[in-house]
Every structure is written in structure tokens, then in C-alpha cells.
């Protein structure tokens with residue numbers, strides 16, 4: 311009866327696509343640790359500002375742990391709404407300059423819950439071909455009709471929007487794409503959504519904390535703050551903690567509290583995590599946040615000397631061929647540099663790559679080592 315399991319695993323292994331969990335033991339920070347028996351500098355984390363091990367986040371988490379329970383013990387709508395999460399949501403709304411914000415346990419849960427709540431059978435959803443899996447899953451769960459436009463192709467998007475006769479239209483896009491590190495044409499997308507009366511949700515997972523004068527994300531950076539119907543982002547990457555926010559108008563947030571099933575039917579997040587998220591917001595809004603963003607931009611410029619296309623902290627080195635990708639990965643690893651390979655189905659067929667991600671927490675010496683290694687193997 312369960313023959314299919316071994317068969318499927320064997321097929322994946324034969325195609326070089328079998329995924330395995332890899333042990334990584336950080337030494338204090340996510341950016342360094344032990345991997346396959348070797349000390350490595352980690353160029354595969356999403357800790358773009360190095361906040362994962364920031365003393366202020368740890369201090370806030372420890373204080374909350376001492377004051378409040380370890381677990382929240384109930385869902386938010388039962389008895390899970392403590393002062394720690396109300397405070398976090400108020401701080402998020404103030405930071406994002408929106409009326410209200412809602413916290414979700416993860417970015418995955420946020421996208422699935424928000425999209426499925428806002429779209430129904432009579433909705434047309436427009437997604438970029440490279441939108442994150444959580445966005446696609448939310449769209450599938452909503453039972454709406456899904457239209458996928460070519461990656462960052464505004465003409466293709468307009469062609470699809472023009473044809474739509476649905477009463478409700480929803481467009482969801484990453485602002486920075488997680489595997490390619492490129493940026494969505496946000497001004498054009500905002501314009502098209504206005505023209506065709508589509509609700510726009512932007513996913514700032516990789517841009518939260520990392521872009522904008524107060525770390526609000528790429529919409530802030532591009533002068534488009536408040537121009538999307540909803541702005542979603544995560545606390546798990548640049549902000550170094552865990553969970554996600556969605557920010558928008560009060561009525562829509564109230565609607566999500568009533569309709570987002572991944573918000574309703576799950577136990578609230580531990581207070582210590584919420585406290586760390588709130589501390590992270592304070593840092594990204596401060597001068598320290600500005601300094602960290604500037605330092606990250608300098609690291610990107612350094613990498614550009616060997617990878618000219620490097621535009622954001624996510625830098626793919628697309629090799630296409632899976633064995634070639636694996637060989638590069640091993641060569642880097644021998645030099646103590648961890649840049650994990652990404653293969654289909656995470657990325658489209660024929661676009662296997664090393665995905666490097668840079669952090670303000672990397673040292674100048676570590677950046678020099680990366681540049682040196684890439685210039686000899688590229």
C-alpha cells in the first residue's frame with residue numbers, strides 16, 4: 311500500500327533531487343558555525359542584518375520569558391492575546407504607518423491565511439511566476455482562479471488584468487524574489503492595480519528591516535508606503551526573530567481576525583518571541599538600523615566586483631546544471647564558505663544555482679574571503 315513512498319524517494323535520488331536535512335550548529339550567531347564537521351561562514355541565512363543574535367533581542371526575549379508563560383496556551387481569539395502581542399501589533403502599525411497590524415506565527419501561515427480569506431471562487435488572483443510558495447498555496451486554498459504572469463513582466467500582467475471580468479481581483483507579489491534576489495517593478499504594479507481596480511498585497515519578507523529609511527521595506531524605499539492594500543512582511547529574516555505581520559486599514563485587519571483560518575485555528579506565539587520581534591522593530595527604525603543597512607549595501611557592492619548582477623543581499627549564481635552546481639558548492643565548502651545549492655522544484659527546471667545571501671553581520675574579512683573564492687572558481 312505504501313510502495314509509492316520508497317519509489318518516489320528512489321526517483322528523487324536518481325535525479326539528484328533528494329533533499330536531506332543538514333545539521334548546522336551555530337556558534338552564537340546564525341552567520342558562523344559547524345557544518346559537516348567543518349567551521350564555516352554561513353552565506354545561506356536570511357539574517358540580513360545579523361539581528362538573530364543581537365543582545366537587545368536576547369534581552370527582550372529573556373525578560374518576557376521571566377515575566378510571562380513560556381507558551382501562550384490558547385489561540386488568539388480564546389485567551390492568547392496577551393499584552394506582549396498587543397504591544398507588538400501597535401508597534402508594527404506605527405512603524406508601517408498603517409491603521410492596524412496583525413501578527414501571524416510565520417510568514418507561510420500569514421500568506422495562506424490572508425489570501426484564502428480575501429479571495430473566493432469568484433475572484434481572479436494574479437501572481438508572478440516566481441512568487442513564493444506560501445502565496446501560491448494561499449491562492450490554491452482560496453479556490454479563486456489563478457493567473458500567473460511572466461516574472462516581472464508588466465505587459466503580460468496587463469494583458470491578463472485587461473481580460474479579467476471578475477468582480478474582485480487580487481494581485482500578490484514578492485517585493486524581493488527569494489531565489490533570484492531581483493526586485494518587482496512596484497511603481498508599475500501599483501499603477502496597474504489602480505487602473506484595473508485590483509487589491510494589491512505586497513510580501514516584504516526579504517525587504518523588511520533591510521530597505522527603506524526606517525526599515526519598512528521596499529515600498530518605503532520607493533516612496534510607495536501605504537500604496538498597497540495590505541503590506542505583509544516577516545520577522546524571521548532581516549528582523550532576526552520569527553513570525554510575520556500584515557498591516558493595513560482597521561476594517562481589513564478586523565476582517566482577517568474573523569476570516570484568516572491560519573490565524574484563528576492555531577495557538578498564539580510564545581510571548582518571548584513577540585518581545586524579540588518588538589525589540590527588532592526598535593532597532594531597524596533607529597540609527598543603528600540605518601548603519602546596518604548601509605553596511606549591508608557596502609557588502610553587496612563588494613560582491614558586485616565578482617558577480618556584476620548582485621543587486622540585493624540575495625545573490626544567485628545560476629549554473630543550470632545540477633552536478634556543476636553541486637561541485638561549486640563543495641569547492642566553496644572546502645574553503646569554509648557555505649553557499650547552499652538550490653535545485654528544482656524550488657527553482658524552475660534548468661536553473662539550479664548557488665544562492666548566496668549577505669548580511670551586515672558578516673565581517674569585511676569574511677566578504678574578502680568570499681570574493682577571493684568566487685574569483686577563482688567563476
Ligand SMILES: *Cc1c(COP(=O)(O)O)cnc(C)c1O
Pocket residue numbers: 416417418419421442444484488513515516544545546552553554
Ligand atoms: C520566507 C518567505 C515567506 C515565509 O516566511 P516564514 O516566516 O519563513 O514562514 C513568505 N514569503 C516570502 C517571499 C518568503 O521569502
